[in-house]
Amino acid sequence: MLKGDPSSLLFDQKEVILRSKSDEPYRLTPFIVTFCEGTLTYIDIKTFIEIGLKIVRFTMSRVTTTDKLKMLAMLDDAVKSYCEKYNVTAWPIAISVDIPNACIRTGLLSEEINDAHLILKENMIIELTSNANYKTKCDSKRIYMDDPYTVKKITPGTEISIRFGQIVLICTELIDSETIVCKVIRGGTMGSEAFVCIRGIKLERPPLLETDMELLMFARKFKVDIVTLNSIRYARTVKRTREFLKSEAYNPLIISTICEQEGLDNFDEILKASDAIILAREFLASNIVNKHQMIAIQLKLSAKCHQMGKPFFISGNILEDTMLKGVISNCDLNDITNAVLQGAGFVLKNYKDPTNLVKTINILDSVCRAVEPLSKTNDFWRLSNEFKIPVNAAEASILACALMAQQTQSLVVIIPTVTGRTAVHLSRVAPQAIILTVSTNPVIARQLQLYRGIVAIIYDNKPLSDWYDEMSARVQFAVRFGIKHDLLKYGCTYICLKKSTPTSSFCDNISLWKVVTEETEKHSKTEVIFRSPFEHRRSPIFVTLSNPNTTLVDIQKLMEAGINLIRFKMSHITKEDKIQLLAKVDKAAKMLSQKHGTSDWPVATAVELKTCIMKTGILQNQQEYLHLKEGTTVTLTCDVEDYNACTNQYIFVDNPYLTTDVNVEAEISIDQDEIILQCKMVLNEKSMKCIVTKSGKLGNLCQVCIRGGQHTQPYVTQKDLRIVQFAMEYQVDMIIVNYSRHADSIKKIKEFIGCKIKKPIIIAGICTREGLENIDGLIRESDGIMLSREYLAYELTGALSYKMNQIQKFVGAKCLKVNHSIYLVGYFAKRSQTVSCAIMMYLT
Numbered sequence: 001m002l003k004g005d006p007s008s009l010l011f012d013q014k015e016v017i018l019r020s021k022s023d024e025p026y027r028l029t030p031f032i033v034t035f036c037e038g039t040l041t042y043i044d045i046k047t048f049i050e051i052g053l054k055i056v057r058f059t060m061s062r063v064t065t066t067d068k069l070k071m072l073a074m075l076d077d078a079v080k081s082y083c084e085k086y087n088v089t090a091w092p093i094a095i096s097v098d099i100p101n102a103c104i105r106t107g108l109l110s111e112e113i114n115d116a117h118l119i120l121k122e123n124m125i126i127e128l129t130s131n132a133n134y135k136t137k138c139d140s141k142r143i144y145m146d147d148p149y150t151v152k153k154i155t156p157g158t159e160i161s162i163r164f165g166q167i168v169l170i171c172t173e174l175i176d177s178e179t180i181v182c183k184v185i186r187g188g189t190m191g192s193e194a195f196v197c198i199r200g201i202k203l204e205r206p207p208l209l210e211t212d213m214e215l216l217m218f219a220r221k222f223k224v225d226i227v228t229l230n231s232i233r234y235a236r237t238v239k240r241t242r243e244f245l246k247s248e249a250y251n252p253l254i255i256s257t258i259c260e261q262e263g264l265d266n267f268d269e270i271l272k273a274s275d276a277i278i279l280a281r282e283f284l285a286s287n288i289v290n291k292h293q294m295i296a297i298q299l300k301l302s303a304k305c306h307q308m309g310k311p312f313f314i315s316g317n318i319l320e321d322t323m324l325k326g327v328i329s330n331c332d333l334n335d336i337t338n339a340v341l342q343g344a345g346f347v348l349k350n351y352k353d354p355t356n357l358v359k360t361i362n363i364l365d366s367v368c369r370a371v372e373p374l375s376k377t378n379d380f381w382r383l384s385n386e387f388k389i390p391v392n393a394a395e396a397s398i399l400a401c402a403l404m405a406q407q408t409q410s411l412v413v414i415i416p417t418v419t420g421r422t423a424v425h426l427s428r429v430a431p432q433a434i435i436l437t438v439s440t441n442p443v444i445a446r447q448l449q450l451y452r453g454i455v456a457i458i459y460d461n462k463p464l465s466d467w468y469d470e471m472s473a474r475v476q477f478a479v480r481f482g483i484k485h486d487l488l489k490y491g492c493t494y495i496c497l498k499k500s501t502p503t504s505s506f507c508d509n510i511s512l513w514k515v516v517t518e519e520t521e522k523h524s525k526t527e528v529i530f531r532s533p534f535e536h537r538r539s540p541i542f543v544t545l546s547n548p549n550t551t552l553v554d555i556q557k558l559m560e561a562g563i564n565l566i567r568f569k570m571s572h573i574t575k576e577d578k579i580q581l582l583a584k585v586d587k588a589a590k591m592l593s594q595k596h597g598t599s600d601w602p603v604a605t606a607v608e609l610k611t612c613i614m615k616t617g618i619l620q621n622q623q624e625y626l627h628l629k630e631g632t633t634v635t636l637t638c639d640v641e642d643y644n645a646c647t648n649q650y651i652f653v654d655n656p657y658l659t660t661d662v663n664v665e666a667e668i669s670i671d672q673d674e675i676i677l678q679c680k681m682v683l684n685e686k687s688m689k690c691i692v693t694k695s696g697k698l699g700n701l702c703q704v705c706i707r708g709g710q711h712t713q714p715y716v717t718q719k720d721l722r723i724v725q726f727a728m729e730y731q732v733d734m735i736i737v738n739y740s741r742h743a744d745s746i747k748k749i750k751e752f753i754g755c756k757i758k759k760p761i762i763i764a765g766i767c768t769r770e771g772l773e774n775i776d777g778l779i780r781e782s783d784g785i786m787l788s789r790e791y792l793a794y795e796l797t798g799a800l801s802y803k804m805n806q807i808q809k810f811v812g813a814k815c816l817k818v819n820h821s822i823y824l825v826g827y828f829a830k831r832s833q834t835v836s837c838a839i840m841m842y843l844t
Contacts, residue, residue, distance in 0.1 A: 028434070028453040029340055029368040031361065032057050032096065032313060034349035035071070044354040045078040049093060053361070054449040057096040057228060057347070060215060068218060089460040094446035096226035096255070097219045099212050099241075102205045103231050103259070103283075104196040106162065107135040107144030117189040120167050124187070128160065128169070129179040138192070145196055149204035152177050159199040162190050164282040164316070197286035202262060207237040216244055223250050225446045228278065232256040235269035242273070253447050255313075258301065259283035267301065276450055277305050278347055282316030302342045309428035311450050314339055315347035322360045336364060340371040343431065343452060394506035398422065401497045401510050402430035408512060412436060412487055412494040414478045415507065416471055420444045422497065422507045427453045434487055438474040457481055467502045479515070488515050540564040542606070542823065548577035556588040565604040565734065575726065578607075582730055606734035606763075607727050609720040611745070612713040613738055613767075613791075614704040616670065617652030618644035628675050630695040636668070636677070637687040646698070653704050657712045659688055666709060667693075669794040671702035705794035707801070711768060715745035721752055727760055728753065736786060740764035743777030750781075763823070766811065767791035769800070775814060785815050790826025 033048065034057040048056075056075060060068045072095070079091045109118055118140060120126065126141055130148035138144055143162075145151060154160070160169040160182060168186035175181060208216075219227050229241060238256055245252055256274040258264060260283065271277060279301055285291045298314065305312035318336065322328045339346065346364060348357070405413055413430065415423050416438045423437045435454045439445050440463075445456035459477055464470040475496055482488035493514050500509035543558055546569040555566070566585055568578060582605065589601040619626060626648055628634065635650050638658040646652055655661065659682050662668065668677040668690060676694035683689055716737075727735055737745060746762055753759055764782040766772060768791075779785060793804050800807070808824070815822040 027365050027368045028372050028431075029364075030054065030311065030313075030345040030450060030452060031364060032345065032347045033357070033361075034059060034098070034315075034347060045075055046081065047354060047358060048361075049078055049082055049091070053093065055094045055096060055226070057098055057226075059098040060218070061098070061100045061211060065218070072222060088458070090442040090445070090458045092442065092445040092449060092456045092458055094225040094449045096228050097215060097224045098228050099208075099215050099230060101207055101212055101229055101231045101237070102147075102203050102233065104145060104147045104150065104198070104203075104205070105193045106190065106196060107138045107146065108192045110137045110139045113139060117191050119189050120184050120187050122184055122187040124184040125172075126169070126182055126184065127175070127179055128171075128182050131178045147196075147203070147205050148178065149206070150198060150201060151180065153201050153204060154180055154198065158201060161197045161199070161286040163188065163194045164197065165286055166190070195283070197283060199287060200261075200289045203231070203233065203260060207233070208240065213244075216241065219252065220245050220247075220250060223443070224252060225443060226253045226255060226450065228255045228257060230257045230280070231259040231263070231283070232270055232274075233260065233262040234266055235273040238270060238273040253450060255450075257283075257315075260287040261289070264288070264297065267304065271304060271308055271310060274310065276311040276313065277301065278313045278315055279344075280315050285316070298339075298344075299342065302344055306343055306428075309425065311345060311452060312343065313345040313347050315349060318346050318348055319360045319363065322356060322363060324356065328363060333367065336367055337371050340368050341374065345452065393508065394422070395425070397497070397506065397508050397510065398425045399429060401426060401495060402433070404510060404512060405430050405433050405495055408493050408495070410493045410495050410512070412482055412492075414438065414475055414482075414494060414496045414498075416474045416478075416498050417444070417507075420448045423448060423454050424451055426497070427451050436478045436482060436487070438478050455487075471498055483515070490515055540823070542567050542825075544569060545581060546573075548573045548581060550581070550584070552584050552588055555584050556591060559585075559588055559592055559601060559603050563603065565606055567606040567608060567734075567736065569608065578726065579730070582732075604733040606736055607723055607732050608736040608738055608765075609716070609723055611716065611720060611737065611739040612655070612711045614653055614655045614706075616698065616700070616702045616704060617642065617646045617654070618700050619698070620645045620647050625697040625699045628692050628695055628698055630692050632692050634677060634690050634692060635683065635687050636662075636679075636690055639686045651698070655704075655713070659685055660712050661709045662688060662706055663709070667707040667797075669705045669707065670698065671696070672790065672794060674698075674702070703791070705791055707795060708769070708797040709795070711739065711741060711770070715742060716748050721749075724749060724752055728756065731758060732760055734761045734763060736763045736765055737782075738765040738788065739767045739771070739791070740778055740782070741768055741770040742774050743781040746778065746781035765825075768795045769797075772807065772811075775811060779814060779818060779820055782820075784821035784823065785811060786823045786825055787811050788825050793826075 031053070032055045033053055045056075058068075058071055060071070063071075075093075075095065079093060083089060083091050109116075118138065120140065124140065126143060128143055128145055128151070130145050130151045132144075134142055134144045135146070154171050154174075156171050156173060158171045160171065161167065162169070165186075166188040167184065167190055169182035170185050171180050172183050173181040216227070218224075227241065227245065229238065232238060238254055242254055245254075253275040254273075255276040255278055256263075256270050257278040257280050258267065258270070259280045263270065264284075279298055281294060281298070284297070285294050288297075302312050317332075319328060319332050321332065336346070348360060401413060404410070411434055413426065413433050414436045415426070417423055418439065418441070420437060420439065423435050426433070427435055431453060433453060436457060437445070437448055437454060438457050438459050439448075440459050442458055445458045448454045448456040457478055459474050461473065461477065464473060475498070479488060479494070482494070488494060491514065493512060496509075496511045496513060497507045498509050499507055541563050542565045543563045544567045545555075558566075568581055573581075585603065585605060589603055592601040593599065626646070628648060632648070634648070636653050636658065637650060638653055638656050640652075642650055642652040643654075662679050664679050664681060666679045668679065669675075670677065673694070675692065675696040675698060677690040678693050679688055679690050681689045720737075724735060726732075735749065737749065740746065746764060749762060761783040763784045763786050764771075764778040765786045765788045766775065766778070767788045771778065772792075775785075787808060789804055789808075792807070793801055812822050814820075
């Protein structure tokens with residue numbers, strides 16, 4: 001129990017997430033691990049199988065046939081050893097072969113280079129050529145690129161990246177149809193046959209060249225389960241591959257990888273022709289014109305795959321630091337959490353240490369088990385409407401099974417299957433269920449590993465003469481498997497979907513069963529698998545609108561999704577924009593009232609007062625960002641003439657009391673510790689000299705915080721009072737006072753409002769240590785407290801900056817004691833803990 005000082009303990013949210021034991025008995029999200037030539041050993045394969053690896057992807061484009069056979073033989077030997085260990089005849093681990101297709105690579109490093117890597121430094125001038133004479137002679141003067149078709153399309157100013165942005169070049173001159181001159185704008189190291197991406201250029205390379213066809217023939221000869229096609233631009237490439245591979249005895253799954261804009265443009269046709277999709281973020285981010293659209297692209301493609309019932313995977317930057325170094329960052333954790341919520345699978349690559357790969361898979365498994373219950377939504381009726389009416393009898397049986405699983409809260413569905421199609425369809429309409437498929441065909445079992453929520457079981461017992469007894473035996477075999485792996489527990493119900501007669505052409509028999517065998521008491525506990533959630537959400541959700549161009553449709557969707565309050569950033573927009581946004585909210589509320597047949601749609605509005613929030617100015621020459629290097633000297637100024645002329649040497653800060661508030665040797669944080677400065681001396685009444693102690697990127701209008709600084713600005717400015725007047729004129733429901741340091745600031749606003757019949761609610765924002773010290777007075781004078789973690793964490797000094805969760809509990813306890821509301825805003829990446837007080841979301 002916490003006693004005394006609320007900041008007396010430390011807490012790491014990331015460690016708690018990764019160490020937590022989820023109640024989920026099985027991970028639904030599939031993983032694909034990519035093995036490059038020369039990185040795989042027999043011991044590694046056995047280790048990966050032991051931790052539950054289901055799909056192995058081989059890149060075989062740069063090895064001989066003998067080496068390919070060795071890789072398959074190692075996997076086969078490892079699988080056989082585990083079959084002997086667990087006394088089974090087959091082990092369902094799928095094999096995928098990677099087809100390069102239109103991917104572009106560099107050549108081999110010159111033999112004169114002793115090191116395994118070539119170093120390219122910034123501002124170097126090099127030639128990029130498709131002349132095959134230089135294929136094995138890459139050096140710091142000339143680099144070979146194995147695409148003579150696309151190099152002709154490159155124009156001066158085109159960005160070319162090597163190793164997915166590790167090295168970035170800009171084309172400066174065209175020499176001939178084979179060679180261009182480039183300048184290095186981002187230096188780095190590269191090895192032989194590194195990947196090359198060209199931003200904004202349409203690839204002209206023909207699909208499925210001779211080397212690709214050789215790999216396809218290898219896959220057909222050795223009956224590989226899955227074929228992965230990289231850089232798919234047209235659906236006809238997938239169809240051509242399927243026609244080449246398909247035969248009576250062999251029909252592999254085909255995964256299409258989206259790597260460039262042309263694949264995005266033809267995505268709908270590619271999706272129809274493919275069995276699954278991989279979004280290669282490492283390629284796409286370096287190929288498309290606007291790399292900042294990656295999140296929107298991922299959401300769009302994920303939704304389309306979900307609508308079509310096709311598996312969706314993402315690759316690129318999936319815990320790569322963990323696989324290379326054994327460490328994990330909060331950004332990686334957030335990325336994989338969002339991907340799991342979107343229903344995506346993961347493609348892991350670029351590992352060096354098998355120990356780190358095991359650690360990575362364990363982290364992914366923990367996150368998936370913790371997050372997957374949050375994504376379980378009762379969207380059965382929406383999914384069922386995607387089937388074209390009238391549905392056929394097989395689809396009707398699948399829908400009935402999904403509905404029964406939902407109504408009875410059955411976690412497990414058992415399906416004896418031959419082709420696996422029924423299980424695939426059911427996984428689409430019952431995403432919350434664990435589907436145990438029982439098959440005698442190891443190929444089908446291996447291919448089913450690709451689909452989310454399907455656990456493929458190979459039935460290897462001797463078949464019984466009576467068909468009905470055989471079906472019962474297979475179902476009981478699956479039940480025993482579920483009990484052994486804690487998927488089924490004593491007293492739990494499960495559903496069986498199977499054929500009713502030997503002559504049935506589809507699974508048309510649905511039955512509900514309950515685990516009652518006494519044997520399960522050895523493995524199970526009598527606990528509830530599903531607990532009914534609260535019927536209504538208690539915590540309010542605020543959404544901040546800072547863009548005056550937000551459409552009426554977007555606002556209506558937000559309101560319909562369940563937000564409670566819309567907050568406006570008043571300091572960034574004009575009065576006309578404020579009025580226009582309020583009108584949109586009012587109109588959206590009226591439209592929703594008519595749509596749902598209610599008299600009103602209760603969504604509150606709020607404005608915020610800037611008070612003494614500090615921000616930087618606008619970068620000079622309309623630059624997107626500047627890079628400030630550690631050790632360099634920077635001058636901070638509050639001279640308004642420098643507002644739109646920020647450079648590497650001069651940065652404007654909109655605080656007229658800057659030189660008074662900042663002490664010498666004080667630490668200044670820009671954009672939540674993206675850049676850290678230290679004040680060295682005051683130059684004059686408007687500027688000071690600082691040194692960069694942490695390098696980073698400086699953008700436009702970044703927030704500025706002073707650790708331990710004394711804010712001498714007035715509690716409430718005249719501009720703040722004008723916003724209060726606006727709030728009263730247009731009957732805004734709430735006023736949020738940022739940087740509330742003393743109760744006098746709230747009193748002054750109350751005096752300005754006066755005796756009005758309808759008074760807005762006043763929320764005090766705690767952003768500084770002074771506000772924490774005066775928390776009792778602020779609670780007494782205000783109607784609620786907003787703990788601004790986006791500012792407070794960077795205003796506190798010493799150990800307090802690492803104890804935000806204790807401060808959060810401390811403020812929350814004081815508010816709850818007097819029945820005051822508390823709201824949270826901002827994300828503190830170093831040390832933070834989520835509490836059930838409120839969630840504030842940003843829409844920019």
